[in-house]
Amino acid sequence: MKTWKTVFLAATMLGTGSAAWAGQAPGALSSPDIPISHHDRIYAAEQFSNTVSVTDPVDNKLLGVIRLGDPQPLNFSPLYKGQVLVHGMGYSPDHHTLAVVSIGSNSVTFIDTATSAVKHMTYVGRSPHEAFYTPDGKEVWVTVRGENYISVIDAKSFEEKTRITTPSGPGMQIFSPDGKYGYICSSFNPETDVVAVADHEIVAKVKQDSPFCPNIAATPDGKQVWFTLKDVGKTQVFDARPPFGLLKTIDTGPITNHVNFAQTANGSFAYVTIGGLNEVKVFRTDDFSQVATIPVGNLPHGVWPSGDGSRVYVGLENADALVAIDTATNKVIANIPIGQAPQAIAYVPNAAPNPDNRENLQPLGVAGQVAHLALAPKQRTGDGKVPTSVSLFDQGLIQILQASVTGLQPKQKYVLALSEHADGSGALQSLAAFMTNPAGSAIVNAVGPIRQIVDQGTNADRRYLVIASGEPAMPGEAIQIETR
Structure with a gap:
């Protein structure tokens, strides 16, 4: 009973504190892990149904979807107001807000995780791709991939406050756990930019082996940055600290999509989704050795760890499903039907203060067909x-x-x-x-x-x-x- 109370109180404190990045990506290794509970949520941005699915990780059950737009041909209308091509996703350090990027409607939708209600819509430049909060929670950086800049949005007013000019086609950005640097890979140019968060200035450039990077992630220990190259089937690793030197290039396989990390009792591991092989490959972050190959289903895309690193969740773009991987065994333990063509996913611990609240969730409907x-x-x-x-x-x-x-x-x-x-x-x-x-x-x-x-x-x-x-x-x- 004492152990249960300790875990419950720790989870409650993390859920109500000023910052709750756990000891898993994208947070710092020094932060406590957050045990899986009914208060956690797994979100998936679904590109063709224009929905965000919401899943409870305890029993791996789909709770419903947040419908941000309509399917075709309704969204062809000149009077259409919904979102098109729901794709990218990030969340605030307090776990209260989800930022969802829609490529076709040039928008970032801010969703209250407690109620699943839309609280604001911010429109940015052409074809944004991904959005993420700075670790202090004050800014949201959005890669405007159809142009040549990062739209920096004030997290309170939801208004754009400045822009960071980059080579054309910035693909995604993520931050060092201490909040000092932002790392911006490119989808159109063979260059990743390192930006000082304090003054929004580019301080270094890292060469990419190809111009098409869709995804980038930083290890919780603050030592490494990994990014994927979808066109050539590689994953590259560079030092997260000056002089930001390249550490490793790994041939991972055709349609290499996303990468993320899980810190476990056995060490730190990178999970890379390989769309062309329908597999997730697992690598140690200390010596870059491959330790597992996990068959998961058609076209794995987004990947995110649970708050305690015991599971990794993967969205299957061509299977309309979310799979759960047990990181102790590297085996798939659940397959959850969700919306159409899931892209980015996010596991948000303590997202739901009232786990029984379903007021703004809808059934899959046509999204499940x-x-x-x-x-x-x-x-x-x-x-x-x-x-x-x-x-x-x-x-x-x-x-x-x-x-x-x-x-x-x-x-x-x-x-x-x-x-x-x-x-x-x-x-x-x-x-x-x-x-x-x-x-x-x-x-x-x-x-x-x-x-x-x-x-x-x-x-x-x-x-x-x-x-x-x-x-x-x-x-x-x-x-x-x-x-x-």
Whole structure:
């Protein structure tokens, strides 16, 4: 009984104090861990349903979604006021406010974690990507990826107070646990900038091996910064302190998405989501050795630790699900259905003072409707793996198709198309043209009544998804074909 009271009081004090970054990322290692409780929440930003899902980690149960916008075609209206492409996410040090970035509507939505109510909307520049609070809770930095700056928002007034000019396409920013530095990687230029938080001045630059970094994270001990390179399938590590030297480059795999950390009794570990392999890879932060490979499901994207480091949660972009990983065993222990195409996720300890409050949560509805397909080479390798996963996110009469494509030649032109026959023969009707990245992979999107066309329940009108070389006007032979 005494132990239970001690844990309860510690959690309560952390939940009501001025700052509650636990001893897990993005906080400082010196802060106490926060045991998992019904007051904790896991949030996921869901790009195609324009929702934020809310999950209780104790029983890994979806509680509902915060609906920030409508699906297509409702959001095509010139009078539409909702959000489009809900994508990025950060939260305040007191755990009272969630900042949610919507790429298509150029906005940051500030949500009260206690009530799940929207308390303010701030509009920024073109195509913002991620937002996060400074460790003192006074500012929110938003990467305006469609332009060339960080929008610095006052956390009380929610108004932009200044801008930090960067190379075009800043991808994401995170802060050193002591709040001294901000680290800003780029999605369009091979450069990560280090900024002094006190005066918003760039004090150092770190070379990226490629121009496409979507995600960056700092270790809780304040010693390292890790960032991912989605186009070349690498993860790089540099010293979080001057002179900010590069420490390690790791070949992690195609469509390397996000990275985050868990501090456990066995040490400090980096969890990296590898979308093209449908895996999470785990590395020690002391010697960078890989200690585990965890199969998780289609296109893992966002990743975040629990407040005590006992679990790591991963959003599956092409499976509309959240998976929980036990960090002691590095095994998946839960799979939770959520909204469409989860991107960033955040585990927020003590977010809900009243864990039974559901007043602003709604059921999944259409956000829970999705069909899954897969494409494989015409000549199967026999290893049982399919290199391309396809999700058809239901939007009512139409679907958004998203294909996580791997296994192709790098920097080559291809076409995602509909074929007359299952073997890819016959006339091809192009859905989307794309070029693979240096790792031979790509994320490809199309919109239309595609599920009805490829549904195996239809008869003579049915067609089959394929990937062919070339361009829409002159596609070549099908290379990958639909498999079931």
